[in-house]
Amino acid sequence: MVQEEFQMLQVDYEEVFGDNGAHRLKVDGKLIGYHTYCEASITAIEDSIKALGCINGEAFFPSPIAAKQFVVVGAGGAGRALAFGAKTRGARVIIFDIDFDRAKSLAQAVCGEAWPFEDLANFQPEKGAILANATPIGMHTSTDRIPVAQGTLKDYRLVFDAVYTPRKTTLLRDAENAGALVVSGVEMFLRQAIGQFNLFTGSKAPEDFMRAIVMEKF
Structure with missing residues (x-):
């Protein structure tokens, strides 16, 4: 449409x-x-941080990503959804893209910053930042690659990867080993499907059933 x-x-x-x-x-x-991907990706990130916060006794208002540095790699469709979602939650958005003009355009739209893609290898995030990969890096055709310097993963509180094949990408494995929370693109895929079901049917989606089916396939 x-x-x-x-x-x-x-x-x-x-x-x-x-x-x-x-x-x-x-x-x-x-x-x-x-655009159900926007809310699906951001709530997946928020809920993961909130779940750990409950264990540690943390309280978040209004959002656990508010005022956090939110690094988005990729300024295409998924990157735009993540950037605008992060903006609505009060995060400070930084955009990297191989097309610097596209990165600058998106950064301007979300009152964020744009960095050249070649600077990503040397980019040092703030402690507790959020990283969101919205590029094809890590898909089944390039599963051994990650979009950032491995040594910086320890500084991210959470790493999200929009790639969902494979479910646990090299980026997510490395981030988890570095101590970061990780959220797979499968969670975004599932949540946007639930959102579409609710919109199209006017009824509440059978979330447990849908989750079981999706997790079985991935």
């Missing part, structure tokens, strides 16, 4: 530039475009 065909849009749709679902209102027949 192209953008021009939508008569009504979700609030963040025009900013994120991409929909992955359409829902026809019963009242007037208008279409609303939604």
Whole structure:
């Protein structure tokens, strides 16, 4: 469904530039475009931090990523969803992309910073930062690669990888070994599917059943 065909849009749709679902209102027949990947990825990150926080007795208000350095590698569709989601939670967004102009454009849109991709190898994140890989690096065709310097992984509190084949990428394995929380792209895939089910049916998705099916496949 192209953008021009939508008569009504979700609030963040025009900013994120991409929909992955359409829902026809019963009242007037208008279409609303939604971007479920945005909320799916950010809530997956937040919930992982909150779960550990509960164990450690931490309290988060309003979001565990508020005021945190949020490093996004890749300024394509997934990167835009992550960047805008992080912006809405009050994170400080830094964008890396092989197309520096695209990185600058996205950074300007989220009031963040853009860095040249070649600087990523020497980039030193703040302690407790969030890293989100939104590039194909780590997919089944390049499973031995990671997008950042391995020595910096110890400084990230959480590492998210939008890649979900394989489920546990080299980036996530290395980050976990370095002591970071990790969130797989499978979790984003599942949550956006749940979001679409809720939108399309108007009913609550059978989350436990859907999770079991997805985890069995991945």
